[in-house]
Amino acid sequence: MKLAALDLTPGDAYDASDLRDLFDRGMTGRGIEICYDADEQRYLRLFSADTGPYDDDVTGGQFHYVGEGQTGDQTLTAGNRYLADARSNPLPIFFFHRRGDASGWEYQGRVDVVSVDPVESDGRRVYRFTLQRRTETRERIDRAEAASDLDAPERVETTRARVVRNSAMIRRLKERYDATCQVCRARRRQGPTSGYAEGHHLRPLGRPHDGPDVAENVLVLCPNHHADFDYGTVAVDPDTHVIAHAYDADVDGRELFVHEDHELDAAALDYHNREIADF
Known part of the structure; x- marks a missing residue:
């Protein structure tokens, strides 16, 4: 799979089999998945669920996402590190959310990392990422269907950088x-x-x-x-x-x-x- 050929529609729901077919890889069960396409281009898949342990806020054009690690203090390692690094070294990030008891993962579009902050939650330190939905993907959502759940995003200008690999x-x-x-x-x-x-x-x-x-x-x-x-x-x-x-x-x-x-x-x-x- 090459990212340039990937065809995802914000607002559509995908099950695990759909995601495996689209990305040429299955789900790992992690909230932050580090992946590579056929050109060795790194990208991330983010997953959040209403029934998950993190109480993520995923409403609005800009929203909060809690990092990986369900016990003890979270650390800026593994997926958390790659997500934090995306502030200064941007890469494609695909965000999926599962609502309530739904079986599928609804694609929310591409997101950019605005900031990351260590905060106290239930007696432990977690990392709260502020993510911004990219305008060009959000405009493709059927707004009438999504209006009750997602606020319209703000317009922002972003500069993307990509490491050219050999x-x-x-x-x-x-x-x-x-x-x-x-x-x-x-x-x-x-x-x-x-x-x-x-x-x-x-x-x-x-x-x-x-x-x-x-x-x-x-x-x-x-x-x-x-x-x-x-x-x-x-x-x-x-x-x-x-x-x-x-x-x-x-x-x-x-x-x-x-x-x-x-x-x-x-x-x-x-x-x-x-x-x-x-x-």
């Missing part, structure tokens, strides 16, 4: 590994003869990490382990390449699969372990 380099690496994950060594099939894998930058591109877009900073991963790297549940020893995983016993203690002509940057692995891994 897609040719990523493509060559995927071919070198035959679309095989370097963590679990599984090859996901995209078609009868073609495989599917994703390229992951150990030190992420763009602010605030400013990682290099070079092969030494990239791993070829299946979607599941790509998400694990983003959420910080996996780390790799820079010297031995032994994997540590927070919950996957099948790969915990296994050695990372690295071709002899793919030299990984030990400093990039160390950066991931220090700045992103969270277990």
Whole structure:
């Protein structure tokens, strides 16, 4: 799936199967999902529900969304970190909300992050994100149907920035590994003869990490382990390449699969372990 070809209509409801077909990936159950399209363009999917634990305010053109983490103090890691970083390093964010006992997720349109603030809630610290619905998507909603639930958005001007990725380099690496994950060594099939894998930058591109877009900073991963790297549940020893995983016993203690002509940057692995891994 490429984001440019994605066809979503604000106001329409989608079930889990619809979302899997549209985005080429299923739902993880997280409120903030970190995803990538076929061009390695990062994007986020946000989910909120009336029956959820966070008491999100999702009315109006500008609204509040509480970050991930249902117990203890929330931290600016994993999905919370990527959502917070979107203030200065914008990326596509697709917002879905489920009303009451509805079975489907109603697409609310694209949103931008205005601010993030730590606040006290029920004796713990949570992060409250202020999100702004993008005008061009909201104007497509059937206003007569939505007027009782959503206020008309304010008009705002936003400037979008996108990191230009070296897609040719990523493509060559995927071919070198035959679309095989370097963590679990599984090859996901995209078609009868073609495989599917994703390229992951150990030190992420763009602010605030400013990682290099070079092969030494990239791993070829299946979607599941790509998400694990983003959420910080996996780390790799820079010297031995032994994997540590927070919950996957099948790969915990296994050695990372690295071709002899793919030299990984030990400093990039160390950066991931220090700045992103969270277990």
